[in-house]
Amino acid sequence: MPTVIFEALDNSDPVHIDAPDGGAIADLCDENDAPVPFSCRSANCGTCRIHVLEGAELLLDAEDEELDVLDVFAVAPPAQRLACQAKMRAGAGTVRIRAVGDDE
Numbered sequence: 673m674p675t676v677i678f679e680a681l682d683n684s685d686p687v688h689i690d691a692p693d694g695g696a697i698a699d700l701c702d703e704n705d706a707p708v709p710f711s712c713r714s715a716n717c718g719t720c721r722i723h724v725l726e727g728a729e730l731l732l733d734a735e736d737e738e739l740d741v742l743d744v745f746a747v748a749p750p751a752q753r754l755a756c757q758a759k760m761r762a763g764a765g766t767v768r769i770r771a772v773g774d775d776e
């Protein structure tokens with residue numbers, strides 16, 4: 673079963689979420705109070721940038737809108753993604769992510 677682990681910036685306990693059917697990372701965040709900030713939710717602002725620490729291959733490929741925003745911050749997949757755009761494939765594995773901090 674796919675699992676998403678959201679690590680917190682403040683070193684509090686990570687949030688573990690089982691996602692048997694995969695799905696949008698944003699929906700998983702909303703449903704589980706995961707520590708990822710959002711603003712526009714439409715690949716415009718970059719507020720929801722996340723480090724993908726493990727399991728990048730379990731995320732669907734980024735589309736042009738997401739790549740354009742990441743390019744503004746001089747980053748790219750697989751190291752970083754936008755949580756408002758990233759979607760997880762169904763299937764076994766673990767994706768471990770952490771929001772990009774204000775000072776990064």
Ligand code: FES
Pocket residue numbers: 709710711712713714715716717718719720721741754755756757
């Ligand atoms: S919330 Fe603005 S780019 Fe994701």
